[in-house]
Amino acid sequence: MDKRIIIESDLDNIKHAVDQIKNMLEQIGTDESDIFDIRLCLEEALINAIKYGNKFDKTKKVQIDFNYKDAKVTLSVEDNGRGFNLSSIPDPTSDENILRGSGRGVFLIKHLMDELKSNEQGNRLTMIKHLKLK
Amino acid sequence: MHISQREVNGITTYEIKGDIDINSSPDIREAFEKGVKNKAMKILVNLNSVSYVDSSGLATLVEMLKKTRVYGGKLRISNLAPKVKSLFEITKLEKLFEIFETEEEAIAGF
Numbered sequence: 001m002d003k004r005i006i007i008e009s010d011l012d013n014i015k016h017a018v019d020q021i022k023n024m025l026e027q028i029g030t031d032e033s034d035i036f037d038i039r040l041c042l043e044e045a046l047i048n049a050i051k052y053g054n055k056f057d058k059t060k061k062v063q064i065d066f067n068y069k070d071a072k073v074t075l076s077v078e079d080n081g082r083g084f085n086l087s088s089i090p091d092p093t094s095d096e097n098i099l100r101g102s103g104r105g106v107f108l109i110k111h112l113m114d115e116l117k118s119n120e121q122g123n124r125l126t127m128i129k130h131l132k133l134k
Numbered sequence: 135m136h137i138s139q140r141e142v143n144g145i146t147t148y149e150i151k152g153d154i155d156i157n158s159s160p161d162i163r164e165a166f167e168k169g170v171k172n173k174a175m176k177i178l179v180n181l182n183s184v185s186y187v188d189s190s191g192l193a194t195l196v197e198m199l200k201k202t203r204v205y206g207g208k209l210r211i212s213n214l215a216p217k218v219k220s221l222f223e224i225t226k227l228e229k230l231f232e233i234f235e236t237e238e239e240a241i242a243g244f
Contacts, residue, residue: 011156036186036217043188047156093226101197104189104225111224 001028001068006061007046009054009079014046021066021075028068029133037112038073038129044105045077045125053079053123071133076126083122137165145244146174147237151183154191162191166198175207176244180237182213187221199231208232212240 005020007013018039025035046062054060060080067074092103110116115128135152146169154162169177179195181187187195195211202209212234214222222228234240 033217040188098226098230099196099200101193104192108189108221108224
């Protein structure tokens with residue numbers, strides 16, 4: 001099962017895109033805990049893509065690619081930005097960062113998904129989760 | 135999202151219903167600012183009806199805690215749904231906040 005969704009860089013577009021993915025996960029029989037994790041990770045990735053990648057420029061698009069095969073979900077989120085280095089994200093749980101107002105989004109994705117990788121440019125994030133089916 | 139506020143025996147309780155995310159965080163911050171302005175010393179945030187929190191929501195709660203600490207106030211959180219609680223554990227925010235299973239437990243000894 002494959003699906004591609006392309007949205008303009010507006011936070012208001014996130015809900016509709018995520019709902020489409022959520023509906024597909026429900027059709028597959030994904031359990032609620034996995035749906036929670038995937039929803040959160042997709043929303044975090046989309047917020048980052050719109051905010052930091054495309055800097056709210058509505059002429060720039062964000063592309064979401066969904067693939068489901070053999071109880072494995074692969075989700076990619078690509079923006080038109082300069083990209084970022086996944087390993088450069090500071091640890092938000094360290095004493096110096098724990099009170100910071102931001103920086104937990106990618107950290108949560110790393111923990112809730114089974115795999116996380118980016119392309120060389122760093123503007124395409126690919127998240128993989130092995131599902132617990134009902 | 136809906137947020138209500140009540141004050142009983144010197145404890146200001148915020149009860150939030152719905153998602154705490156990038157969309158609702160500004161409204162939660164605004165509601166909380168009133169408590170901060172009045173220097174509420176004992177604040178309880180009851181998340182019984184919250185089933186979803188994103189990183190913006192976590193940041194909003196951290197911000198609430200920081201503002202309360204500035205004037206020596208205390209902030210407690212209660213009634214976390216299991217998945218929401220897991221986010222506090224992953225981000226180690228469970229060590230930063232005083233978290234209680236129920237509102238009664240949070241109020242006791244406040």
